Amino acid sequence: MKDNKRTFAASPLMMLICGSIILALALGFRQSFGIFLKPMTGDLGYGRETFSLALALQNLVWGITQPFTGWIADKYGTSKALLIGALAYVLGLAFMAYSSTGVGLTLSAGVLIGIGLGGSSFAVIFGALGRAFEARRRSLVLGIAGMGASFGMFVVPPSAQSLINSFGWFKTIIILAMTCILMFVLSIGLIEEKKPLQEKRDTGSALSEAFKHRDFWLLGIGFAVCGFQVVFMLTHLAAYVQDQGLTQTVAVNALAIIGFTNMLGSLLAGYLGGKFPKPYLLSAIFFLRAIIILIFILTPISQTTVYLFSGAIGLIWLGTVPLTNGTLATIFGVKYLSTLSGLIFVMHQIGSFAGGWLGGVLFDRTGSYQAIWITAILLSFVAALSYLPVKERPISELKTESQQSNEANA
Template structure:
């Protein structure tokens, strides 16, 4: 097997006690923990808003900042992880995440909410979310196990959503939103010991290493952004972030506005997480059979269609849960084929960095989805324009992914002297 894609292999003895099963289990646990609180944050908007006299536009801006900074911090965290190893990045990320949740509990002004829920949690997520888990899987696991591992890591994040949504609602109802945030902060510290299993070695380049393994950071970026298929993949990922962030933050309030109870809203978000486990694992398996670009196109079109049907009929408990189930099947199932395409095109040498830049597009979409959702609601008292924008973006992304070429990037072969 050649190394034309610049694939790095783990150093001898790096596995040791860390068998592939241990790596996958610990990585999935980290994905579960890190994705749980941020997917439950929508349930804090109404009780915090009542107690602090803050509007949804204020929360929308703070959570939009969270999504944006998560995205902007991802390439930086990825580059550090690629160069120095994943472990230290995850430890710092977990500490920032826990600190942001703790500071959010004591936030009383828009600025303190922006700093806690926005800046600290945003940068914390960039250092300890499932994105770095997928990077560690790509570097530590053999190629034949990566497909299902990428699907499992993504599904674990969804299972965190399934667990934390009703758990968060129950905490808020029984002990208040302040204590709920403290509990979430303490749980984030569990990421630190779990990250020991995902430690990757610092990048070293031998003098006689293949040219592709000596590729610099700048060269890798220039190659990626000069590659048409990568650019299309990045543009399509924008829609995923826009739809997911808007639904995560504003769907609970949207349902409440239409007479659906908070408990039902919790189970709708939980249904999204539960069914995304099926979707992520299913796509992780299907991408070994069908072209990944077609899978992505179907996912985006299905999302657009499900949103169209959901907003076109009266909202009931049944329709809300059905929407959660259908949405869950396509929720994070874009991640396994997207990350697999990045690894296929460019190898794993700079995987965390290049996937991180794709994730920037995702989070810019998330920023706009959350921010515009809050602004539009405060201005018009309705989320309808944003729902229709989500439908339009879904159709456009379904078309954008079709021309992607699924092949390693062409690189010049070094000639012997």
């Protein structure tokens, strides 16, 4: 007997809108954590290394949980993974406000918010969008969603700073927690239509196939460098700018400029990813990062140079995300895209942990960020070179070519 029962499923456009807003909230809040470093460490008495460790752990937990939330999204639906992320994010922000010790900060800002990001960020959202839109539009759609995340990065830091100025850091974090509740409502817009995909692999086979593929690991190496650089700057750029004698307003504006120009950069990356080979675009991004950072640290710092640096680095800030996910979708397909994207993101977050934590450690040991800036430049070249051999073609085609080549040589 045919089952005529109809279930609700969001339209692709609704998924794009709700997914973009969720990314704006999740990544916008994350972008603002650096501006809490000075007021919280000043009031609560622990050092920058303690604060840096909490945010570094946040990124590591985010990465570790991403494959699991990605698997939940692939198997049970994106909306269910989002509910887990929203709950953890709200609780993490609430407990962060009441954390008066390093341990409390680590458990709240580190562990709980890390889980929250794992259930509400790129791998989960991009997996759903990758399934909802056909291949010819996929890169542009992921770029648009990335632009939504960038909009949050542009709006939230100055808004949070304004709230800190008016109400203090404690009430500001509570306001962020209350705003984060919107994610529960928006998750309804990510309920997916069950489409029969021509996919014979199970999850284990898909993972085994990816782990044996060289290009999966090359993408991971580049993404790890991206995490190192981005989280170092997210955590320490505001403090670095103030250490050079500039105001907190300049520091916050720098983060906002990164978010604004990243809106353009993410959209541009998505557009170009539909026109040119994505691995080559990724390589170009990291060559540019090396040049931009080198010029910044060699130039006498001023408000102008900070704003120019922020605008330039923002253009290539998160363009790596739609390009990396688009490459994964092309090579491995979309059925397990959230899971595979989550695994690649583990490597990104290992780099994030290192960048955020080492920034604080080296500053506390040397009183300077110079060594970590130089490390970021050197790693840019490693990432740029790692992308060049990646072949952006379906793995089924590569297998067929390999078999034909072996038969011809036999």
